[in-house]
Amino acid sequence: MNIEHITGYASKHLGPENETFAYGTAGFRMLASKLDPVVFRVGILAGLRSKALGGKTIGVMITASHNPPKDNGIKIVDPFGEMLEQSWEAISTKLANSHDSESLISTIKEIVESQKIDWSAPSNVVVARDSRESGPKLLASTIDGLKAIGASFKDFGQLTTPQLHYLTRCFNDSSFGKPDEEGYYEKLILSYSKIMELWGVTDDISITVDAANGIGADQILKLQKYFEQHVKFTLVNGSSDVPSALNSDCGADFVKTNQKLPSGIPDFEPLKLYSSFDGDADRVVFYYLNKEGTFRLLDGDKIATLLASFISSLLSKLDGKSFKLGIVQTAYANGSSSNYITNVLKLPLGVTATGVKHLHHKAQSYDIGVYFEANGHGTVLFSDNFVEALEAQDFTPGTEQYKAASTLRLLVDLINQTVGDSIADLLAVLVALRLGDSKTPEEWDSNYTDLPNRLLKALVKDRNQFKTTDAERKLVEPVGLQSEIDEIVAEYPGGRSFVRASGTEDAVRIYAEANTIEDTNELASRVSKLLEKY
Ligand SMILES: CC(=O)N[C@H]1[C@@H](OP(=O)(O)O)O[C@H](CO)[C@@H](O)[C@@H]1O
Numbered sequence: 001m002n003i004e005h006i007t008g009y010a011s012k013h014l015g016p017e018n019e020t021f022a023y024g025t026a027g028f029r030m031l032a033s034k035l036d037p038v039v040f041r042v043g044i045l046a047g048l049r050s051k052a053l054g055g056k057t058i059g060v061m062i063t064a065s066h067n068p069p070k071d072n073g074i075k076i077v078d079p080f081g082e083m084l085e086q087s088w089e090a091i092s093t094k095l096a097n098s099h100d101s102e103s104l105i106s107t108i109k110e111i112v113e114s115q116k117i118d119w120s121a122p123s124n125v126v127v128a129r130d131s132r133e134s135g136p137k138l139l140a141s142t143i144d145g146l147k148a149i150g151a152s153f154k155d156f157g158q159l160t161t162p163q164l165h166y167l168t169r170c171f172n173d174s175s176f177g178k179p180d181e182e183g184y185y186e187k188l189i190l191s192y193s194k195i196m197e198l199w200g201v202t203d204d205i206s207i208t209v210d211a212a213n214g215i216g217a218d219q220i221l222k223l224q225k226y227f228e229q230h231v232k233f234t235l236v237n238g239s240s241d242v243p244s245a246l247n248s249d250c251g252a253d254f255v256k257t258n259q260k261l262p263s264g265i266p267d268f269e270p271l272k273l274y275s276s277f278d279g280d281a282d283r284v285v286f287y288y289l290n291k292e293g294t295f296r297l298l299d300g301d302k303i304a305t306l307l308a309s310f311i312s313s314l315l316s317k318l319d320g321k322s323f324k325l326g327i328v329q330t331a332y333a334n335g336s337s338s339n340y341i342t343n344v345l346k347l348p349l350g351v352t353a354t355g356v357k358h359l360h361h362k363a364q365s366y367d368i369g370v371y372f373e374a375n376g377h378g379t380v381l382f383s384d385n386f387v388e389a390l391e392a393q394d395f396t397p398g399t400e401q402y403k404a405a406s407t408l409r410l411l412v413d414l415i416n417q418t419v420g421d422s423i424a425d426l427l428a429v430l431v432a433l434r435l436g437d438s439k440t441p442e443e444w445d446s447n448y449t450d451l452p453n454r455l456l457k458a459l460v461k462d463r464n465q466f467k468t469t470d471a472e473r474k475l476v477e478p479v480g481l482q483s484e485i486d487e488i489v490a491e492y493p494g495g496r497s498f499v500r501a502s503g504t505e506d507a508v509r510i511y512a513e514a515n516t517i518e519d520t521n522e523l524a525s526r527v528s529k530l531l532e533k534y
């Protein structure tokens with residue numbers, strides 16, 4: 001270890017005396033102006049993580065997703081494109097809070113020792129950033145961290161978060177795809193086109209994409225260049241070069257939270273499908289205006305049920321072979337969607353804590369695990385066993401069985417196996433709509449009717465005092481608060497409400513749903529009132 005080399009770089013990135021950073025659900029995320037020392041240390045950490053895994057490639061993504069333009073963030077991606085292993089979150093937190101050179105060196109030594117890192121092991125890292133104005137400077141500081149410990153790195157410039165996950169996986173698993181941006185588009189287009197050819201579809205599908213004025217806009221334009229037929233994208237809110245426009249009155253988070261149309265779409269046409277990405281293009285939601293001109297949201301819950309129904313219908317054609325298909329949601333899933341999954345689709349339903357890593361993990365317990373957060377972040381995971389079984393199938397070409405098995409195999413390539421991906425999920429939804437039972441936005445929407453719901457935020461003195469159990473649906477602390485919530489909920493037919501501390505903001509979230517809008521609003525506001533004393 002060349003200590004002087006490290007401290008030389010570190011002297012340019014000293015941390016603040018009185019600030020504590022924590023690696024949370026989405027890595028480190030905060031005001032961009034505070035991030036420089038953090039990203040430098042994450043650069044070092046990514047290099048160490050790679051060394052600890054014998055030189056496997058690690059990903060680093062600089063993004064703050066749907067947050068306002070003045071924020072930024074950074075997260076680490078593990079070799080298979082998954083979120084950083086949990087035990088390393090604490091290690092990252094420790095390193096991020098080693099503010100001066102001396103503590104930085106001693107923490108690095110501590111990590112090397114506790115993780116039994118061979119300092120001479122190779123270290124490979126791929127880095128990318130979204131379109132935020134603060135990105136280039138933070139990327140340079142991250143690279144300083146990598147250089148400080150002599151890690152090899154490749155800078156991919158501007159990418160969506162799921163593209164960086166894809167690349168990280170490709171570098172460690174060449175069967176996953178070509179490790180460059182082009183390879184990402186090619187894989188999507190090839191699998192999408194083959195599915196359509198298999199089903200004899202020759203017409204183009206049109207879809208409007210609100211790209212939240214983020215990186216998704218640039219990538220949709222690139223995709224369209226490769227995609228000469230099959231899908232015609234109309235891009236709105238595509239100004240990724242206007243920093244202040246990012247996520248402003250548009251994008252998936254705006255649409256889901258406000259349950260209304262984003263700005264920036266001229267001439268809304270009724271009964272036509274629209275979609276919105278978030279700022280780093282790992283979430284997508286859909287919507288349309290019904291005949292009465294009312295806004296109808298098709299969120300993550302609706303995406304999960306649409307994809308699961310389609311996959312289930314394909315599975316039913318593989319006669320004789322049975323595979324376990326399951327859906328994973330969080331407590332924020334609409335109660336109607338959970339009922340529909342259990343009572344109509346009759347599929348196993350898993351519920352986990354908020355945060356994609358929890359859903360992803362649970363989804364891996366099925367042959368095919370569909371997971372989506374209500375906000376539109378999710379994907380479908382196909383197990384190795386299932387893929388092997390599909391590849392070994394010997395159905396006769398031209399038969400229904402062959403078509404179903406081949407479609408399933410192509411879906412494995414179309415749907416991003418590493419993480420939720422706006423672009424891949426959008427294409428998968430277009431496939432399911434074109435080839436499945438629900439053809440139009442209205443038909444899709446009619447599978448079940450969402451219960452009215454409200455999501456509120458409360459600022460409290462210390463959100464860490466809110467401790468939950470039962471996939472965050474019940475509070476254990478502060479003692480007594482849960483029974484107060486239960487008493488109120490019991491007064492509302494179809495009522496459900498829960499309170500939990502956010503993992504990404506210094507706030508407590510309150511969720512409520514009930515049979516009517518009036519009841520939902522009243523329930524949400526009464527539960528919020530209970531929090532005033534905290
Ligand atoms: C209610 C809600 O939407 N929560 C979001 C939000 O988490 P919180 O822990 O609720 O702040 O950010 C997470 C990271 O982006 C996302 O996974 C999650 O779904």
Ligand SMILES: [Mg+2]
Nearest residue numbers: 065278280282
């Ligand atoms: Mg995002």
